[in-house]
Amino acid sequence: MRSKIVAGNWKMNKNLDETRALINELVQKLPETSAEVMVAPTFVNLSEAVKSVAGSKVEVVAQNMHFEESGAFTGEIAPGMLKNIGVNTVILGHSERRAYFGETDTLLKKKVDRALAQGMRMIFCFGEELEDRKAGKHFDVVESQLRNALFHLPKEAWKHIVLAYEPVWAIGTGETASPEQAQEMHAFIRETITSGFGEEIAEAVTILYGGSVKPGNASEIFSKPDVDGGLIGGAALKADDFIGIINGI
Ligand code: PEP
Numbered sequence: 001m002r003s004k005i006v007a008g009n010w011k012m013n014k015n016l017d018e019t020r021a022l023i024n025e026l027v028q029k030l031p032e033t034s035a036e037v038m039v040a041p042t043f044v045n046l047s048e049a050v051k052s053v054a055g056s057k058v059e060v061v062a063q064n065m066h067f068e069e070s071g072a073f074t075g076e077i078a079p080g081m082l083k084n085i086g087v088n089t090v091i092l093g094h095s096e097r098r099a100y101f102g103e104t105d106t107l108l109k110k111k112v113d114r115a116l117a118q119g120m121r122m123i124f125c126f127g128e129e130l131e132d133r134k135a136g137k138h139f140d141v142v143e144s145q146l147r148n149a150l151f152h153l154p155k156e157a158w159k160h161i162v163l164a165y166e167p168v169w170a171i172g173t174g175e176t177a178s179p180e181q182a183q184e185m186h187a188f189i190r191e192t193i194t195s196g197f198g199e200e201i202a203e204a205v206t207i208l209y210g211g212s213v214k215p216g217n218a219s220e221i222f223s224k225p226d227v228d229g230g231l232i233g234g235a236a237l238k239a240d241d242f243i244g245i246i247n248g249i
Contacts, residue, residue: 003206005162005229006246007038007123008236009063009091019045023052025239030056035229035249039236040091043077050086061089061123064097067110079118089121091231093149095168105148112149116157123162123208123231124150130169138167142185143192151196158197163207164231165189170211172233179220182209186226215244222248
């Protein structure tokens, strides 16, 4: 059985007080669920967030990390620093990192390698832009993002990898891929992983969908056989909405 995951990416939102309050509300209201539940507050609040989730099933994860372990990289965060405060999972390759901070497949490959060297788990994000879809290139774009950053890995690495398909045109736009579009792409992703690593690994890898998932559309998207949960942006910022989405699993 693949793990089901609902992960909230808080992006650059919530100060320390708001972080504590949202986590406390989430922990108090969290329903019984078979899904793993993750939240990704901003770096500066990770340490406190880890304390706030103690004793609950909520895991605190990071939104990013650097590809080196230490050194002259002003403003950056090393994976070992995350592990040292109890953060063992990291989101890599979010489309906002790719679009606004110039993260390329080549750079992401280095981050993937570093995260693995540290024994971290990662949620690796990828997805096409609107022009790619309009031009019918969405499958090619997704395949090359996967191949460029992940296809050099040994098979053992895959137990540390969660994939998150996030069509850029659906992120923060209120526009969602239809459940059929999500399923079509997720099935393609699984085939792509099968071609590189075999069916056993492809069947075991958790593939999340991200892009304007809300309490009202979550269960339909999550009901698709190759969709194993969601990476949630805006709707993760309110406990009741996030819980509504978790209930859709
Ligand atoms: C995201 O940023 O990963 C995301 C899916 O955002 P939203 O849910 O707001 O579209």
